[in-house]
Amino acid sequence: MITRTRMARWAIAPAGIAVAAVALSACAGDTSDTAPTPNADLPQDIVFAIKEDAGCIDPQQTSVTTALNVGRQLTDSLLDQDAETGEIVPWLAESWEVSDDLTSYTFTLRDDVTFSDDTPLTSEVVAANFDAIIELGGAASLAAAYLEGYTGTEVVSDTEFTVSFDTPNVAFLQGATTMSLGILSEASATATAEERCAAPIGSGPFVLDSYVANDSIVIDRREGYDWPSELRGHEGEAYLETITFPIITEASVRTGGLTSGEYDVIQDLPYIDEARYTTDEYTLYAKANPGVPNGFVVNTEQGLMGDETVRQAITMGVDREQINVIAGSVSGSAPTSVLTSSTPGFTDLGDTLAYDPEGAAELLEADGWELGSDGIYERDGETLTVAVTAFYAQDVLEAAQQQLREVGIDLQLNMVTAGDFFGVIASGDYEMLGAGLTRTDPDVLRVLLSVDSPSRWGIVDDAELEALLQEQRETADADARQEIVDEIQQIVAERAYVIPTLETVQLHASRAGVEGIAFDSASRLNLYDTVVTSE
Template identity: 65%
Template sequence: MSRSTAPSSRWVAAPVAALATVGLLTACSTPLASAEDTVIFAIKEDPTCLDPQQTSMTTALNIGRQVVDSLTDQDAETGEIVPWLAESFETNDDLTAFTFTLRDDVTFSDDTPLTATVVKANFDALAALGPAASLASQYLAGYDSTVVTDDATLTVNFSTPNAQFLQGTSTMTLGLVAEASAAATAEERCQSVIGSGPFVYDSYVPNDSVVIVKRAGYDWASTLREHSGEALVSTIEFPIITENGVRTGGLDSGEFDIIQDLPYADEARFDTDDFNLYAKANTGVPNSLIPNTSRPIVSDEAVRQAMLLGTDREEIKTLTGATNSEPPTSALTSSTTGFVSQADAMEYDPDAAMALLEDAGWIEGADGIREKDGVKLSVSVTAFYAQDVLETVQMQLAKIGIDLQLNMVTAGDFFGVIASGDYDFLGAALTRTDPDALRVLFSQAASSHWAIVDDAELEGVLAEQAITADAEARAALVEQGQALIIDKAYLIPTLETTQLHASVANVHGVAFDSASRIVLYDVRIAE
């Protein structure tokens, strides 16, 4: 298939406007590449915030991974944590102290060196950001201090054991930024950060495009990558194309080289020699309905249990065309460390679901929707993606007398709804390689929690697993947490999400990290 590098007229002028209104976003002096050395990667939504330490949005993290490096990396196949910016690391027995020895050849794109003092500035700033860095603050749960021994050596100390910190250092969420970025305000950092990665931010026009350019002199990539030295293309342009059909049409015509989130229904269309498909299952919490049990109807355990039993996950997979995805069988995905199947408790059983509702006093009305004391059995779910999954769930729950209203919003509005607590259910997933994802989502002590659940037993189990150094004891607690969540229907899992992207055939080197986020360091265009 021939490749066209002509950019879309919808956004081609945006980088010029960005330089005029926002300014050059980093101290990098790398010139823009020629069109032949440019990759056009159409993304599905505005990233909202370009700081990978603050954002939890997949789109933003896919871009941020190219700009920041991390102390460690994680092998996506084995789960092994390996050195990256830290050439070595060690932990004490109770996981309260983590010592890192840094490489001596790393610089940020403002030409400042990576030192132990800069790492300390990063972690101190993240601790100060608190809820503004919702995921990062959870990796740093119990953070006490970072002690600098010399320019290359530091120890990160916690007041209580932190079982998931080392894995956290492999993520872009704890990716390192220059001291100038660490000192900036949260709002300033959302516009741009200075990283040590193979690319630097060039321009960002909200709701239009992001452009990153190659970092000259880069030579400290993770050993898990295919090559060393500088990135293999000079520029990656990310036009923001929200309509699925426009993204797929642009890929088909050669206008785009890569597109984010190929719709499952279009997989067969692009499974040809003219294209490459990239699929990787998410780790963490599967795509689910996440409850706010402070709402009167949602607080009714019988309703939640009926929703759990009345959701046909096999049908969701079939009707959405998600051939690369799997029906979930627990509160963690099957690819997550610590996963234990709860399939028996989640088995599709609409008759049992209706019996639960009948016993709880929810009687079928004339329109098929159940009622109790004059109140309709109607709840809403707020989401910004996977509408096809939610529409299938809506259809299934209607069969047992539950009216599920869909509230589809923008990504920015979704996080605003979370902050307000004004929702019955959220439709979302949480991607984390570590099973501590359950605590992040459910613990009311976690600033980032999305589920609103008042359960002291669950709270205690999730808190305990996060500070348990013994692997077997921690696994038992993680298993107990999964069983509690499913037993009380604190989560209605729908689909184990698979990241599915596509490119034209002459694009090579697209890879996933351990958290199913895109790595573009090795990307190249074959002649």
């Protein structure tokens, strides 16, 4: 069997950004469940302005960051992951074992956990959750990706169960730390998708009070909560009594409300405002998303994307440092690999991804392309025009568009709605996608590129890469897996199957006097330790 210690050898590489979250002085285990709330004489209520309607607050169904930030407060997971070291630690499950072939995972649950409807956490409930995710299908795409190859959950006892897969699933253990596999009550797991979206029932430190679409979400402290993971800063109930999330879509209104004191915390501080709020009156919270950075994910079966020379020239023609400046994030850094710097297994490939416009021109001209009178390369009557389909980060795409024009490549932008974006993926009718994919494991590259992945976005025909993607999936030894992951990153970068442009940084702000806001390993917020220390 693979021990917990052995599996925990994955470590997150330094993110290269400043995380300004203020930590409470207490460490897990240092305070008892009877310890008083710090500054209990102050109202422990905050107003946290979020940028959009959550749409669905069932963590197993949603992929919207805003909804996940709310859902984390309602829902616990089997395991937790240290955002700095990558170590996997117990949470709802107090221990686990993994088969040598990575096809079965046996967990032992805590026996003192209840959901907010007062029903107990049991192995049967966990099995019902995982079975429901499979039944939800596309409605639970993120969660289902972690359960790829799922064949069922065997219930051994009320507290012991085994999750099995028909092929090795090395990423499942990390998946068990995510909100996407957060555990809901049996009533929620067996409810309709719509019912779950509106009012999921979890075992978390907060419970849903109300959700009014396009207006606000309110959550209240759960009485009797006493099963945080060891990564949290205290034990017992959450410090905050109530969190109100008004839905404020205009960034300027959110920042204005923070300045005036109407809001205690705001989601997504615009990068351009970062310096203005870097004062003693505010606290900034910044963390890069793990996974594949924002960039171009190619379909080699469309247009000129089957031409490796063209793909490599695009890679050389993108000035990532300049894009990072244009994006305006002081906390961010330019991507130097096809994994973000906050992802376990990240390897710095700065030389491979270096900006080299002269090299791009030499590469294209050696392959028969000639610069036309309009400054765009041509060959055999064909113009070097490529297209990217996206639904966000238009400013980043426009910057890349200008940079590529300067090296003779005509990049066309196809901006669509989020719904249409996923429709395009389903049809396969795209040359490149402008997107990133958040997952806290290097298996994210297999999810994005493998021919057998249900979440495949990058369409490539590369037997060498496919073999390596599958090999890392089946490799339990951390050092051996890292060697394979290193090779995968090198191939993906050199052959330009993913062309990174920007590491997306989650950037939030609070007024001074609100402390203890923390990021989890997927750059989502955990407010269990949050406390009001001054008005």
